Amino acid sequence: MTEIRRSVADKRRAFHQLHQAGCFAIPNPWDIGSARFLQNLGFKALATTSSGFAWSQGRPDVPGSRDAALAHLREMVAASDLPLNADFENGYARDAAGVAESVRLAVETGVAGLSIEDSTGDAATPLYPIDTAVERMRAARQAIDKAGGDTLLVGRAECFFVGRPDIDETIARLRAYAQAGADCLYAPGIRTREHIAAVVAAVAPKPLNLLIGSASELTMADVASLGVRRVSVGGALARTAWGGFMRAARLIAEEGKFDGLANAASGAELDAFFRDDLAKRSAP
Template sequence: MTPSRPSVADKRRVFRQLHEAGCFAIPNPWDIGSARFLQSLGFKALATTSSGFAWSQGRPDASGSRDVALAHLHEMVAGTDLPINADFENGYALDAAGVAESVRLAIETGVAGLSIEDSTGDAASPLYSIDTAVERMRAARNAIDKAGGDTLLVGRAECFLVGRPDLDETIARLRAYAQAGADCLYAPGVRTREQIAAVVAGAAPKPVNVLVWSAGELTMADMALLGVRRVSVGGALARTAWGAFMRAARLIAEQGEFDGLADAASGAELDAFFRDDLEKRNVMSAV
């Protein structure tokens, strides 16, 4: 029997189960094509990337509107059978009431989880005060609970990304977000074994997400040994694709050479993959 496509409730249930034990990779596609390819590799869940999506739209990161972000989430949820965790930036709102409304709208897209940052976007004052950040997290929690409570809430402490690499402050913020209702905790920019171990210990018993930026960092096996529950890559896959594209394009523009095309995937391979994928999805939709 051909399986039918999973429902939103199915995806959310599976996503929560992934956070109960073990360590899993949650890579970040930036469009439907990249999401479907990642699904074909056997990943169990995916997360959006605000930066990767923004670059694909010709914009810098953190410059899009809430409506644009919500439309993207709708598309990504509909485009894959895997649970989607939304990179929901700082909730696209200035106050807690606005965060609650944004989260309500995000839940309606069918995402299995969403993250709320404590960054303000203001270079002069890059983080919300701890009291304000907690209020915003609590508003997100309440919005999820009103919608049924099955969407996973990720609390993000942005200290290391905004020039305040204070591990004690980071852990204190994560603990406060856990008390405010966050199900999973995330401190992007924490990279060393010592930093990661301290965050995992400080956040316990909540599961922790770690961001991998580039080649040469800790492996999935390393992360598992440190007690990390999930590992994401943010915009790194998108940056990898952009890096190959930019190098190849510059060679053509500056030297008239086409050596940058050497590692390109073949059109036949891509067409075959997406043709097969489309046929499978059509069959599952018909069940």
Template structure:
């Protein structure tokens, strides 16, 4: 009997098609359970979250070893029928050769997309010089093309996240990454309608990913009207889960009270969901 689950090629093809028109949400699970639940809600694609996964493993963001991240990517690809976009941080290598090797390893996990950011982790010099960042996008592009070319490359400009809120610099970086081979562009930290519209126009006709990881007044419909093609939430779903756990645990520790459990998900509902999900996958 043929496997009814979509192949890696199918996932990558559908992922590219999602970026061709309209606007879609691409939420960020941090483990198998959250990925399968999000899939059940009808989303068309998922993206990993470096922060959400790091916290689940007891790390701070950007501190998880490369091989642990690669195993996580493989796990989510196997767990979900949806295309997976990888938050691949800055590529886990300082040199271009190492970056290319790591991108190849990520592609081999079966992901449909992969992002490379331009941050350094150095507070004194938080962003790579633009020429160096462009070289890294080119190296990632070459590695993807050598592996077959069907994985989407996302170029990330981290300017606003590190306090460099000059929109012109962000636009210059994104357009340079686009010319270097990025298929989709992304500038986390952008919030205002004016900023969003400016970035959409600057990178067109290529798609823009917008991060909304806060209680934004914008809706998906309004974001779509601005020309955004996809919306991710980063670590927001993981933070929401952590927020509920932390509030309940602190209330119990500080006050000896259990009130916060009133908002907890039903254990019966969760068991029923995962039981049915497992059966569907076994029968499928």
């Protein structure tokens, strides 16, 4: 792999600066190639996607091993000069001490930020009790501070994602996570302007990450006007790529037709892009 020119400290410093003002998109690549392509489009930061990575490994979007997640983070940090935010699921541990150890290991990969969810993975009790969730967030904060404090911590309230679309509970959880040390707050699943504006106001002055994971009438200008600081797309780019692949493959398998290849990217264009990208990275 060719050399990355920006140090981890530089990436983390730039990432914190992005959260100070304005609104930026933080798209979610799932491998080295998609990360490099997004960097060359001019984005200022990237975020991993647990679902996109899982599908690329032939797994459903359920937590895999912590070792596999850490290896993926190291690969993605090394793939780009941009700050990388880790989709770090629920910290790969149930208790606060385990979360702290997982966060310590994640910080060592060089990520500029990481998120900790309050979901349990148990359908019967999908969210940790708020006291437990706050304890876990404090443990993540302490682990980051012990490592130097420059990795940005994102607190996620998963209420809307686990079938509890209660905006009041979501806001209460996000406020608690902010007080526990989260630098940025995130409530995946909120979609309406009213909910977005309410959450922005509730967590201010801390920044809010908004997920737009499907076609939406909202634009970057719209969400910026609502006070959102950053916008991610989760596994949507990976799903878009898979959608084209699945349609084309099914046409061949089921109808013997090759019409699905009509919108394929040009091999010459891809080769030219990656050739130029490699040359830039290899230049002294």
